[in-house]
Amino acid sequence: MQDMPQLGIGTFRLEDDTAHKAVVDALKVGFRHVDTAQIYGNEEQVGDAIRTQNIDRDDVFITTKVWFDHFGNDSFIASVHESLAKLKVDYVDLLLVHWPSPHDKVPMEQYLNSLKQAKDEGLTRHIGVSNFTIAQMEKAVEILGEGEIYTNQVELHPYMQNRGVAERAEELGMKVTAYMPFAVGKVMDSDVLKDIGNKFNATPAQVTLAWMKNKGYHTIPSSTNPDHIKDNFEFDKVKLSDEDMERIGELDNGERIVDPDFGPEWD
Numbered sequence: 155m156q157d158m159p160q161l162g163i164g165t166f167r168l169e170d171d172t173a174h175k176a177v178v179d180a181l182k183v184g185f186r187h188v189d190t191a192q193i194y195g196n197e198e199q200v201g202d203a204i205r206t207q208n209i210d211r212d213d214v215f216i217t218t219k220v221w222f223d224h225f226g227n228d229s230f231i232a233s234v235h236e237s238l239a240k241l242k243v244d245y246v247d248l249l250l251v252h253w254p255s256p257h258d259k260v261p262m263e264q265y266l267n268s269l270k271q272a273k274d275e276g277l278t279r280h281i282g283v284s285n286f287t288i289a290q291m292e293k294a295v296e297i298l299g300e301g302e303i304y305t306n307q308v309e310l311h312p313y314m315q316n317r318g319v320a321e322r323a324e325e326l327g328m329k330v331t332a333y334m335p336f337a338v339g340k341v342m343d344s345d346v347l348k349d350i351g352n353k354f355n356a357t358p359a360q361v362t363l364a365w366m367k368n369k370g371y372h373t374i375p376s377s378t379n380p381d382h383i384k385d386n387f388e389f390d391k392v393k394l395s396d397e398d399m400e401r402i403g404e405l406d407n408g409e410r411i412v413d414p415d416f417g418p419e420w421d
């Protein structure tokens with residue numbers, strides 16, 4: 155069973171041909187991990203894009219996420235079948251619950267057991283959570299047991315390093331997957347990241363991705379620009395010193411971008 159590649163391509167906000175093209179461009183430069191979600195409305199385009207590249211199914215890691223409207227007993231598994239049909243695959247590699255159920259409308263036991271059922275039925279290789287707080291991660295492990303939850307996918311970038319959640323996830327045996335790693339492009343304006351990048355002829359995006367890897371995080375930047383996609387895939391030329399890591403650590407100002415009314419009470 156394939157482990158999740160450290161770097162994947164995100165697809166939030168990408169619609170129709172834009173989603174299709176971004177995924178094709180990413181697969182062409184070597185990305186083998188694609189992140190989508192039911193709510194993005196692009197599973198079909200993502201699935202089509204993957205098929206055009208004739209990559210063995212085992213060689214591409216596909217993640218999708220179940221939206222909380224489908225947490226009911228009747229609709230959870232049905233919605234996963236619908237995702238698989240759109241993606242044109244028999245299974246995904248990772249199935250996440252996209253958000254905790256708003257205001258615990260659906261009890262966590264119920265939707266996590268549906269998630270586990272999807273795995274037991276072979277609809278996904280791994281299961282995980284997204285946007286879970288520390289208390290919610292702890293409760294999830296109580297419900298499903300240790301070693302069952304593969305990752306917690308959370309907002310994490312140089313300006314919001316989410317250290318408490320990241321540390322607790324690792325203690326609980328979950329990988330940290332950083333979403334919005336570039337703070338939706340804002341990292342490009344950072345003088346610190348530019349300065350560090352100059353040493354390697356690298357962009358702030360590449361420095362950010364090197365920082366993620368040094369921290370042990372997985373991450374899923376998105377881009378619609380083929381040059382940016384290639385740039386992101388080739389971040390490994392950046393070799394950060396301890397001092398560089400410290401300077402990036404100091405950029406944390408707790409600036410959260412994704413904060414919808416239905417979200418949990420953040421740590």
Ligand SMILES: NC(=O)c1ccc[n+]([C@@H]2O[C@H](COP(=O)([O-])OP(=O)(O)OC[C@H]3O[C@@H](n4cnc5c(N)ncnc54)[C@H](OP(=O)(O)O)[C@@H]3O)[C@@H](O)[C@H]2O)c1
Pocket residue numbers: 163164165166167189190252284285307308332333334335336337338339342357359360374375376377378379381382383385386412
């Ligand atoms: N689980 C969740 O609730 C959740 C929430 C949000 C996001 N996500 C996932 O995380 C993924 C990433 O987040 P995101 O797409 O919102 O934001 P992001 O990856 O932080 O930033 C994307 C932005 O950065 C720009 N960019 C990318 N590479 C660049 C480069 N090398 N140089 C200059 N600019 C660059 C892109 O512009 P160009 O198109 O011009 O390159 C785009 O505007 C999403 O696509 C989604 O898969 C998950």
